[in-house]
Structures are given as C-alpha cells and as structure tokens.
Amino acid sequence: MTTDLLDRPAIIGGSPAAYKENVIPELASWSSKGERCALVTLVGVDGNAPRAEGAQMAVCESGRWAGYISGGCLEQAIALEAVDAIKAGKPKLLRYGNGSPFLDIRLPCGSGLDVFVQPMRDAALIHDMSERLERRQPFALRIDLATGGGQLQALAGARFQSRREGSSFVRAYEPALRCLIIGSSPIAVALSEMASCAGFEAEFYAPDQEILPRLRTSVMVRPLMPRPPFMVDPWTAVVLAFHDHEQELPVFSELLLSPCFFIGAIGSRNAHAVRRATLSEAGFSEAEIARIKSPAGLLTGLKSAPYVALSILTQIVAAAREQGMVC
Helix, strand or coil: CCCCHHHCCCCECCCCCCCCCCCHHHHHHHHHCCCCEEEEEEEEEECCCCCCCCCEEEEECCCEEEECCCCCCCHHHHHHHHHHHHHHCCCEEEEEECCCCCCCCCCCCCCEEEEEEEECCCHHHHHHHHHHHHCCCCEEEEEECCCCCEEEEECCCCCCCCEEECCEEEEEECCCCEEEEEECCHHHHHHHHHHHHCCCEEEEEECCHHHCCCCCCCCEEEECCCCCCCCCCCCEEEEEECCCHHHHHHHHHHHCCCCCCEEEECCCHHHHHHHHHHHHHCCCCHHHHCCEECCCCCCCCCCCHHHHHHHHHHHHHHHHHHCCCCC
C-alpha cells in the first residue's frame, strides 16, 4: 500500500450517494466536469461476504466516492488506492482479507476479496454507459483485468450474472427497479416514500390532481388523468391503491398485458373476488388475472399504513429476487 499519505486528498464518503448500487451517474457526472475517475469492481469472493461479485464503487481524483464493496470496512482504504491508480493511470488488482498483504485491514467475515481498480480514461465509454442506463437498456461491461480496458456488449434473453471469464470480468448492468404506485391512500403515500428510499425509481399517480400528495422523497408525482401510457418494462413493479375499486378497470386493462414483473393491489379478499369477476367479464383470462397479488403484502391483517407499505415493498423485493434482479 502506498505510504505517501501527505500527497493524497481527503477521502470523502458517507453522503447519501456513498452507499448506493448504481455508481454510473456519479462516474458520468465527474467525467463530464473533466475530473479523472476510476471504477472499482469486486471481481472475486473467497468465502462469505456481504456483497456479491460485481459490486462497484466510483472514485474521483479529488477523493469523493460512491458505492460500496464491503459492509463498510474497506471503502476508505479502497478509495485511497483508487486515487493512487488514477494519478498513475494504471489499473490495480487488490486482495483484501484472507491472503491479503494488507495486514492492517481485517475483514470480520473472514473472507478474501479481489478488487479491481480501473482508471476510466475513456469519457465516451462512460457517457455511453450512462446513456444506456437512462434509456433502461441492459448491457455488460467486459473488463480486461490485465490492461484495465473496457468494452460494452448488449444483453438479451436470460438474465446475465456478473462473473469472471478468464482474464476478464463481465459486469452486467440492468435498469434500476421502478415502482409505480397508482391510487390515493395513506398506504400509497407511505409505499412511494419507502420505495424511493430503497433505491427504486418511484412514481405516484393520483386520480385527482387536487389531492396530489407532497412527498418527502424524490418521488415523481403525476396526475392519473390525463397522462400518456404507463412506462413499464420487465424491471417495473406496479401497485394499485384505490379505495374505489371501480377505478381500477382501465388501469388493469393497460397493465395486465404489460411486461412488468409485479402487479399488486390493496383490498380485502372479498374485494379481490369482485375484482376477479369484473376482469373476467371484461375478457381477461385466468392466467392474466392471476398476475395480481391481492391483498398485496407478505403479511395480512396489518392496519398501519407504514407497516402495510413495508409488507408490500418486501413482497416486491422478494419477487425481484426470485427473478434474479436483486441479490
């Protein structure tokens, strides 16, 4: 480890952006301002670890960083090494924990972690990665562990897990999970805020523009009508939270044939039985109607809006994990 500490910048972490999954926005922002930066990737795990292979950090030459590789015990040290790599313009493959030369850095989990520090010299590559994620296009970055070079490749078909392939590591990127909350109730408000805090791109659609809620988090709030078609894809979850279930039919008519990975609706079992009959009369098949999880949430009988919202969000995360979207 480099010992020339006086020449290093202060390492700045702990901001809301520090511990996040997708670090490409920070990488692109720093690059667009002319700052040199590095992408740090967890490329090997020996034993148990709090993070899976493919976990990443972004570090800029001024010492700021985003993302996390461990449970919080390595990030400062990794950021220092990344700043050194940025200055030298050379990649580094580092070993932490079991078998590491850094005897002063210990991992409570007892595992060994291989971490690759990749100075990102190609601003066009960073911009391309950011643009693809903004367009919600899955892709992979093939990282050459010898040279630090990177090459993008499209992803299609079955979900691709980040993994090491010989002298390369292929890091898969998928769009951020999105959650559409449609309706008007305290549960809908609580779910919107929780989803946003959990890292979802949350959008709240209220049926009456005069009662659009003011939320405390970065939730996109929109009127239900008029509006363009819902923007849904395989990384989108939808929850209907109407008290007046008669308002649901036009929404279900649009969403039941969509590729979203989760559809939930609040209401009692009796209300769902009526809903099923209404949708069947409208021409939807049993398989299409069966996509609806209702009453939404892993726990039933809860009466507090925040607890119901948390139960629903947990169900959404469980569905995403079942389909390989989260780990």
